[in-house]
Amino acid sequence: MLGSSVVLSPGLNAGSASWLTVVTGLALASPLVWMVIKLTGDYPGKTLVELNDVILGPLWGKIFSIMYLWYFFHLGAIVLRDFGDFMSTIMPTTPTSVFLLVTTALVAYLAKSGIEGIVRYSLIIVFFSFILLGLVFILVSNNLNLSSLLPVNSISAWQFLKASYEVTVFPFGEIIVYAMIIKYTNNYQKIKRSVITALILTCIFGSLFNIYVITGLGNYLEIPTYPGYAVIRRVDIFGIITRIDIGGATADLALGVLKASVMLYAVVLGISQILKLPTYTSIVLPVGTLMFLLSLIQFDSSVENFFFHETTYPYYAAFFQAFLPALTLSIDGFKKFLTRKTDKAAA
Amino acid sequence: MFGFLKKKARAMQLQKLNEKEQNKQNTPQKPAGPALTPNLDKNLTILKSTLGNSPDIVIRKFNFGPRYCYKAALFFVDGMVDKKIINENIIKPLMYDMHIVRGEQRVPLADIGELRNILLSVGDVKTVTLFDEVVTSSLYGNSILLLDGFSTALDIDTKGWQARSIQEPTVDKVVRGPREGFTETIRFNTALLRRKILNPNLTIEQMIIGEQTRTHVAIAYLKGVTSPGLVEEVKTRLNRIKTDAILESGYIEQFIEDAPFSIFSTVGNTEKPDIAAARILEGRAAILVDGTPFVLTVPMLFIEGFQAAEDYYSRPYYASFVRLLRFMAFFLSILAPATYVALLTYHQEFIPTPLLITMALSVQGVPFPALVEALLMGLMFEILREGGIRLPQQVGQAVSIVGALVIGQAAVQAGLVDQTMIIVIAVTAVSSFLVITHTDAATLLRFILVLLAGALGAFGIVIGLLAVLVHLASLRSFGVPYLEPAAPLVIGDLKDSYIRAPWWTMLKRPQLIGVRNPTRQDEQLKPAPPEEN
Amino acid sequence: MISLILTLMISLGGCWDRNELTSLAITTGAAFDKSKSPDLIALTAQVINLDTLAPAAVQSTIAAPPYWNIKTTGHTVFDCIRNASQQSPNKLYWAHNQIIIFSEDLAREKGVSEYLDFFLRDAEPRISIWVLVSKGKASDILEMDSKLEPIPSINITSLIENRRYTGKASAVDLYEFSNRLLSEATAPVMSLIELIGNGEERTPLLSGTAVFNQDSKMIGTLGEQETRGMLWVIDQFESGLLIVEAPGCDGQLGLEILNSSGRIKPELANGQLKIKVEIRASASLGDADCFVDILDENTWDSINKRQAEAIREDILISLQQAQKLKADIFGFGDAVFKKYPREWKDIKPDWEEIFSALEVEIDVQTTLLRPNMILQSVNKRS
Numbered sequence A: 001m002l003g004s005s006v007v008l009s010p011g012l013n014a015g016s017a018s019w020l021t022v023v024t025g026l027a028l029a030s031p032l033v034w035m036v037i038k039l040t041g042d043y044p045g046k047t048l049v050e051l052n053d054v055i056l057g058p059l060w061g062k063i064f065s066i067m068y069l070w071y072f073f074h075l076g077a078i079v080l081r082d083f084g085d086f087m088s089t090i091m092p093t094t095p096t097s098v099f100l101l102v103t104t105a106l107v108a109y110l111a112k113s114g115i116e117g118i119v120r121y122s123l124i125i126v127f128f129s130f131i132l133l134g135l136v137f138i139l140v141s142n143n144l145n146l147s148s149l150l151p152v153n154s155i156s157a158w159q160f161l162k163a164s165y166e167v168t169v170f171p172f173g174e175i176i177v178y179a180m181i182i183k184y185t186n187n188y189q190k191i192k193r194s195v196i197t198a199l200i201l202t203c204i205f206g207s208l209f210n211i212y213v214i215t216g217l218g219n220y221l222e223i224p225t226y227p228g229y230a231v232i233r234r235v236d237i238f239g240i241i242t243r244i245d246i247g248g249a250t251a252d253l254a255l256g257v258l259k260a261s262v263m264l265y266a267v268v269l270g271i272s273q274i275l276k277l278p279t280y281t282s283i284v285l286p287v288g289t290l291m292f293l294l295s296l297i298q299f300d301s302s303v304e305n306f307f308f309h310e311t312t313y314p315y316y317a318a319f320f321q322a323f324l325p326a327l328t329l330s331i332d333g334f335k336k337f338l339t340r341k342t343d344k345a346a347a
Numbered sequence B: 001m002f003g004f005l006k007k008k009a010r011a012m013q014l015q016k017l018n019e020k021e022q023n024k025q026n027t028p029q030k031p032a033g034p035a036l037t038p039n040l041d042k043n044l045t046i047l048k049s050t051l052g053n054s055p056d057i058v059i060r061k062f063n064f065g066p067r068y069c070y071k072a073a074l075f076f077v078d079g080m081v082d083k084k085i086i087n088e089n090i091i092k093p094l095m096y097d098m099h100i101v102r103g104e105q106r107v108p109l110a111d112i113g114e115l116r117n118i119l120l121s122v123g124d125v126k127t128v129t130l131f132d133e134v135v136t137s138s139l140y141g142n143s144i145l146l147l148d149g150f151s152t153a154l155d156i157d158t159k160g161w162q163a164r165s166i167q168e169p170t171v172d173k174v175v176r177g178p179r180e181g182f183t184e185t186i187r188f189n190t191a192l193l194r195r196k197i198l199n200p201n202l203t204i205e206q207m208i209i210g211e212q213t214r215t216h217v218a219i220a221y222l223k224g225v226t227s228p229g230l231v232e233e234v235k236t237r238l239n240r241i242k243t244d245a246i247l248e249s250g251y252i253e254q255f256i257e258d259a260p261f262s263i264f265s266t267v268g269n270t271e272k273p274d275i276a277a278a279r280i281l282e283g284r285a286a287i288l289v290d291g292t293p294f295v296l297t298v299p300m301l302f303i304e305g306f307q308a309a310e311d312y313y314s315r316p317y318y319a320s321f322v323r324l325l326r327f328m329a330f331f332l333s334i335l336a337p338a339t340y341v342a343l344l345t346y347h348q349e350f351i352p353t354p355l356l357i358t359m360a361l362s363v364q365g366v367p368f369p370a371l372v373e374a375l376l377m378g379l380m381f382e383i384l385r386e387g388g389i390r391l392p393q394q395v396g397q398a399v400s401i402v403g404a405l406v407i408g409q410a411a412v413q414a415g416l417v418d419q420t421m422i423i424v425i426a427v428t429a430v431s432s433f434l435v436i437t438h439t440d441a442a443t444l445l446r447f448i449l450v451l452l453a454g455a456l457g458a459f460g461i462v463i464g465l466l467a468v469l470v471h472l473a474s475l476r477s478f479g480v481p482y483l484e485p486a487a488p489l490v491i492g493d494l495k496d497s498y499i500r501a502p503w504w505t506m507l508k509r510p511q512l513i514g515v516r517n518p519t520r521q522d523e524q525l526k527p528a529p530p531e532e533n
Numbered sequence C: 001m002i003s004l005i006l007t008l009m010i011s012l013g014g015c016w017d018r019n020e021l022t023s024l025a026i027t028t029g030a031a032f033d034k035s036k037s038p039d040l041i042a043l044t045a046q047v048i049n050l051d052t053l054a055p056a057a058v059q060s061t062i063a064a065p066p067y068w069n070i071k072t073t074g075h076t077v078f079d080c081i082r083n084a085s086q087q088s089p090n091k092l093y094w095a096h097n098q099i100i101i102f103s104e105d106l107a108r109e110k111g112v113s114e115y116l117d118f119f120l121r122d123a124e125p126r127i128s129i130w131v132l133v134s135k136g137k138a139s140d141i142l143e144m145d146s147k148l149e150p151i152p153s154i155n156i157t158s159l160i161e162n163r164r165y166t167g168k169a170s171a172v173d174l175y176e177f178s179n180r181l182l183s184e185a186t187a188p189v190m191s192l193i194e195l196i197g198n199g200e201e202r203t204p205l206l207s208g209t210a211v212f213n214q215d216s217k218m219i220g221t222l223g224e225q226e227t228r229g230m231l232w233v234i235d236q237f238e239s240g241l242l243i244v245e246a247p248g249c250d251g252q253l254g255l256e257i258l259n260s261s262g263r264i265k266p267e268l269a270n271g272q273l274k275i276k277v278e279i280r281a282s283a284s285l286g287d288a289d290c291f292v293d294i295l296d297e298n299t300w301d302s303i304n305k306r307q308a309e310a311i312r313e314d315i316l317i318s319l320q321q322a323q324k325l326k327a328d329i330f331g332f333g334d335a336v337f338k339k340y341p342r343e344w345k346d347i348k349p350d351w352e353e354i355f356s357a358l359e360v361e362i363d364v365q366t367t368l369l370r371p372n373m374i375l376q377s378v379n380k381r382s
Helices: A002-008 A012-042 A048-090 A096-112 A114-143 A157-169 A172-184 A188-222 A227-233 A245-274 A281-297 A302-346 B002-026 B040-051 B083-096 B098-102 B113-118 B131-139 B186-196 B228-240 B249-256 B273-281 B302-306 B309-313 B316-345 B353-363 B370-390 B393-413 B419-431 B436-456 B458-474 B491-495 C002-013 C055-059 C077-084 C104-109 C113-121 C152-165 C174-182 C224-233 C297-325 C332-339 C341-356
Strands: B057-064 B070-077 B125-128 B143-147 B153-156 B202-209 B215-222 B268-270 B285-289 B295-298 C024-033 C041-048 C067-074 C091-093 C099-103 C130-134 C189-196 C203-212 C218-222 C240-245 C252-269 C272-288 C359-368
Touching: A012 A048, A012 A157, A012 A172, A012 A188, A012 A302, A048 A096, A048 A172, A048 A245, A048 A281, A048 A302, A096 A114, A096 A245, A096 A281, A096 B458, A114 A188, A114 A227, A114 A245, A114 B458, A157 A172, A157 A302, A172 A188, A172 A245, A172 A302, A188 A227, A188 C174, A227 A245, A245 A281, A245 B458, B040 B057, B040 B070, B040 B131, B040 B143, B057 B083, B070 B083, B070 B131, B083 B143, B113 B125, B113 B153, B125 B131, B131 B143, B131 B153, B186 B202, B186 B215, B186 B273, B186 B285, B202 B228, B215 B228, B215 B273, B228 B249, B228 B285, B249 B285, B249 B295, B268 B273, B273 B285, B273 B295, B273 B309, B302 B316, B302 B436, B309 B316, B316 B370, B316 B419, B316 B436, B316 B458, B353 B419, B353 C024, B370 B393, B370 B419, B370 B436, B393 B419, B436 B458, C024 C152, C041 C077, C067 C077, C077 C113, C099 C104, C099 C113, C099 C152, C104 C130, C104 C203, C104 C218, C113 C174, C130 C152, C130 C174, C152 C189, C152 C203, C174 C189, C203 C224, C218 C224, C218 C297, C224 C252, C224 C272, C224 C297, C240 C297, C252 C297, C252 C332, C272 C297, C272 C332, C297 C341, C297 C359, C332 C341
Parallel strands: C024 C091, C024 C099, C099 C130, C130 C189, C272 C359
Antiparallel strands: B057 B070, B070 B143, B125 B153, B143 B153, B202 B215, B215 B285, B268 B295, B285 B295, C024 C041, C041 C067, C189 C203, C203 C218, C240 C252, C252 C272
């Protein structure tokens, strides 16, 4: 989750108050998180696909599952594309497809190694990324100007809410993918704790990151395509340590691969559960290829991608992140209510 | 898709195999082979026909006992036995001992075992009844005493071939620490282990692997510390091996490792008893193979490559520093040429301006692209290295002189290679020897990364590194994640990873290996000066 | 295995962004002048001439300059740069560009923002490069014969870094210029450079500041003292000498500023905007023309007071000039915006007028730290 938020820095439209939008975004996301925890907690040991079947019956369950899987699949493709665009900006003459292809290969490899591999990979990557970003932070600290955080209320409440909402759907709302992979953590309390820690960590990191971008750029914040990258581009220490862009890009890439492979893993796991395949590893490659193709053809230019993030995505994502789980949950509640009633009637 | 089909096919194959195996188990144990007959001559004829007319097979016939009434033959393989034992402790007592020469009343000898009990002054004497046993043990240096009229023979331990004595091993050298190394003889090796761990719980189980070589293989572990599951797993994997020959422990390694397609080794090896003992004490199992000084230890973790015996013998601060140094050197050895190529061809902005000018001056007029240059120089270095290892020492020196001169000086002066590249390759070369365990993996990685850097610059390097990381994260060695303790994160075990914490803080054995008995030592062992009154 | 094949494929198939170092012309400076035609841009790019720096060439006595100035024209900056490859065998490589110089007439008439876009947009250049305005032709600056550092553009970089010893020139990098340009109120500035001397002996002199308006057109300059006043206020005064009258004798003292900080505090009371500038500085006694009796307690105090007075005077002069130019070089407007974002909306349209009549309170507090190695002067008799 950290990954693409680092590249795209959500909520930065809110100007100097952006770092606050991360916090409010988390607050807005809390119902979504609650739904995820509730769903997985009520049906321990079941993935999203399985519990859809239980709650909604085999037909509607499948339809819902396929919608979710499409979302994960698309999200993975979006993440890939974000990185492809980013890399292409740094290395302009290399075709985006090359970056996408290579990255997808890696993502598929990681997804194939299963949830254990993903978790172990993430442990090391998050550790190294934090170190790397910490180092970068130290290097840019010279350029940070804390007064850029003022004034806090430079934008209207409506704009602020809108920016917060953007943060809610991206990245916090994406927590729904947890419902797909969470069955591998066996303890309900543990799930709750891990989900909440993950969110809070993301929140802290996100706000810190936004603070760092705001203070690092000041008014300049308005113009760069990748603000986080622009901060790093400013680093110049005695003319010796300059252009450490690569360091930042590395951390981005590692985290992005993680996110995309979680999505891919969720998709292939879901498909294998729907089709009752004995193992998911066999479909990683075909699905990965499709993901690569989708990421390649979905946008003609990075500007299109940018517009998609700005305008369409918030509503698009809300459908999967809020509407579908809410519907599932209320049907579940209704069914339980009914059974209780009939139980009572029977009694 | 293809992978899927392949797996299907393989699964079917495995199923068939399983069925076969089960059928085999259902059939009764195979017959134990022909037994010895009471007729000595017949026995000897059969033995001769089994072993052929090899000159090293000796059959010494002699008569002994009162009035030389017993016809006997001593059967052994020349060169494998200690002649002194045979002469002094077997033949001499039999032929000259007053006890038997004079004791006429004792005739006839009821049981061949009596000879063992009263006459033979040798440590290990067994009775055998089958030809197979006779052949097997005689080929391993034992002498067989056959006696006419008895269908049992005595199997006398007379092993005594010429073996290399215990020397200091050539790798894993230490400034401080024991200097003895394993030898080619399995018995010596087990003895060396026993000398390190006197606890009776040190269990050594032996088996014979290899249809032709019949190599003795031993598993050593510490009962109560090593998890029984691990020992079972090791045994199953070893029992699976049905092959012609085991000439070195590397054969075994390739039959039992978890990830045969990985460039990283998932089975550890060592030439030093103290290292093997330390690993056994952490809950690992050691596999000793006759005929090689290299002892395998499983499970193996990635981190083991960075641990040297001396880390534990010297004080923790410097040891920790050296650990970090090894990590640095490892990364340097796989990354340096690739980074240089990437910097030179893609990321010139990263280099400080004055340095860039220097570098630009040094590459001026060099005809090859940086990628080609790096590959050529890297290959050249590997060739030199290989040459230096295989050649006799005197010639090896000549090779390195030629290499240093030709590559270091002449190539630069001729303008074929740039100087900085030479420095980079040299640094790589030196640092690749700091982490011996992973040197071969590092070498391969280095070339792959150079190619990636040449193709995609830093992006390529990062992708390559991440792929390696994904690969490492998916590896397991005998059930233990390869990257433990970093991933999965085991806080306690980090004390012996990137750093080496003082001994008195390492209270627990590595958690995922030494699960059975986690406590290594008492708490509060931290030394302190006596309190003053 | 697959990855290996993939790698080989890619590395053989072609390497798109690859630039062999030998095929690059390392560009270290760019200068923009007015071109003859108003539609065209005239660019002088300075590239390093490696042949003259090679050891063999250095030993030989051929005195070719270690740089080569490529002059090109084009419709946009990028066009100019690409046109340069019609003249240069190697592709211009901009990641190591150090400075951009604009000639004064260009900056005054056309503004500079159209020239900066490329340097911000392209991935190659750094955004921490220095921007300067030259009196006279900008390309001349790149052609001077510099003494200790053979490449003029790198020489100028060092001069800019040396400003910390005098505090008489501002140093503005591309980022900061853009940052000020993007602000609603703050006037962008650049360092000012000129050539002094004539003929072969011309050397660059870095002093003062060029002031721009929000349309990125140059509207005036600040002299050395005015520049210094600005640096005090925007907290960029690193070090420098203050010359004050010596108390009790006829002569002057040089005080070396060791530490300083400047803060801007806007106050809005009864619709009346007031700016308070707080300067904190500490200095040591650097030299003395005449005999100052430091052991006399009053002398030390009065030197300190004169220090504060000198700083205040710097700022006052600077403020006067800025108000005359109606250019908020200090960032007062931003400070107001940060403290009173609501009221700022009303102030903003007339900010230039308000600024030019703004009441500024200057609060300077100084410390005089030490007299350094000697307590008394040698010229005791005076």
